[in-house]
Amino acid sequence: MNRRRFLASAAALGGLGLAPFVAMGGTCANELGPWIPSDQFLAELPRIMQAFAVPGVGIAVVEDGEVVWNRGFGVTNALTRAPVDARTIFEDASLSKPVFAYLVMQLVDQGVMELDRPLVEYRRLDYLADHPWIELITARDVLRHSTGLPNWRKSPATEKLVPMVRPGTRIDYSGEAIFWLQLVVEKITGQSLDESMQAHLFGPAGMQDSSYTWNAGLATRSVYGHRAHDKPGMGMPPQMFREQWSIAQQVADRSGKPLSSWKYDDAVRALPEVMALAPPGLVAWPGDILANAAASLRTTVQDYAAFLTLMMARKQRASWEVTEATRLAMLTPQIKVPGRWTEKGLGWNMEQTRDGSVFYHSGSNGDIFKNFAVGDAQRRRGIVVLTNGGSGSFVHQRVVRAATGYDLLSYDL
Structure with a gap:
């Protein structure tokens, strides 16, 4: 309509x-x-962005299983004032996780991975602690966040990765677990993360402006992150991935191997040279200069909406897509923990509304990027909001609330 x-x-x-x-x-x-924000709301959006010091926003909407609307607002960089447009690349932060989960489930469908097989049987990393709980962690645990692992280690160069509780007993949101599973996928496919994503998902889905890594073209089109409205400071805040990868790019150029092709062992070999070029504290371990399935995805807002369409119910699916049974499994509660008001699927969170269950995920990198995506698989609709401000959650909450009519509890995560 x-x-x-x-x-x-x-x-x-x-x-x-x-x-x-x-x-x-x-x-x-x-x-x-439809979940397209009203003209009246969109007229108010610049005022909302200004109030919360969010320079740029991208919004895209899915209806009837198709991307039907998208628009950019504001600027990519508060200093240069370059406008957000259809080619603008946003840093998706933890919205990276459901996209990676889709790749994992494609591999499960192909029979080259098992959801309930211990990850150590695929790849045992040297930074894993010698602990019996490590032996129990599976891909299912990773995708439903029940590994017991921390989100990120404080000192990854010296600290072993060890579970805090027995896997499968509670929810512990963990980027470390996603990164370990990424390295398992790397071992299985023989490809870098970005090579696998391009071959299995980005290429077939037409997501031509999506990458987990970095190059000069992405750098030119990528937004800069900005401080939250209540955290004033002089100049631009640190741009973690941009700064780390800009230095790694120099090493990649010398070696003749692009960052998009780097696997973990490439990052290990390059680390001393990168650290010699980097300011103190910027780069500490190989994970700092490698594509990161938990956090480093960059897309246009249209590309992310195209990904949302893959989660929608429909009668026929392309041969490269996950099966209908697998799609349903990704949106089915995978673990029961008393007292929780949301559920964990495989890569997605779920919340009940008056109209039934919706799937969603939020994203936050370095307190300078805030994002949100939500979909209703049965009604075949969704919306994604990407921002380049540390207070972007105050903006995306208002956008999604105005578009969907839902006052989701997950806004406050």
């Missing part, structure tokens, strides 16, 4: 005394119109 028809319907409801209900985001608003 297009916006003209939606507004006409809303006006008719107003004549019936139902307009206040629609305005509050009641079920009528949800059923009548």
Whole structure:
């Protein structure tokens, strides 16, 4: 249903005394119109962005299983004032995780990986602790965040990775676990993360502006992150991935092997040379200069919305996509933990609304990038909001609430 028809319907409801209900985001608003933010809200969006010091925002919407609308607002860099446009690349932060989960499930469908086989049987890394719980961790544990591993070690160059609890007993959000699974996938496929993603997902899905790594073209089109509105400072804040990879790029250029082809062993070999070029504290271990399945995905907002379409219900799926059973498994609760108001699927979180379950994920890198994506698989709709500000969550909450009518508990994560 297009916006003209939606507004006409809303006006008719107003004549019936139902307009206040629609305005509050009641079920009528949800059923009548697409998840495209209204013109009235979009007119207010620049004021909201200014209030929270968020220079740039990208929004894309999926309806009936297709990307139907996208728009950029503001600038990529508060100093240069380059506008956000259709080619702007955002740093997706933890929205990287569901995309990587899709690759893992493709490999499971192909029979080259098993969800419940211990990861140590595929690849035992030298930084893993000698601990019996390490032996129990599986890909299922990683994708539902039940490994017991920490999010990130404070001193990865010297600290062993050890579970805090027995795997499968509670939820512990862990980027470390995702990174370990990434290295398992690397061992299985013989490819770097980006090579695998391009071959299995980005290429077939037409996500031409997506990468987990770095190059000069991505650098030119990528947004810069900005401080939160309540954390003032002079100049641009540190741009972690940009700074680390800009130095790694110099080493890659000398070696003749692009960063997109680097595997873990390449990063190990390059580490001393990179550390010699980097300022103290910027680079500490190989993971700092390697594509990171948990956090380093960059896409246009349209590309991420194209990924959301793969999670929608439909009768037929392409041969390269996950099977329908696998898609359903990704959106099915995988672990029961008393007292939780959200569920963990495989790569996605789920929350119940008045209309049923929605899947979602948020993203935050370095307190300078904040993102959110949510979808309703059965109604074949979704929305993704990418920002380049540390207070971007205050913006994406308002965008998603205005578009969907849902006041999700997950906004406050």
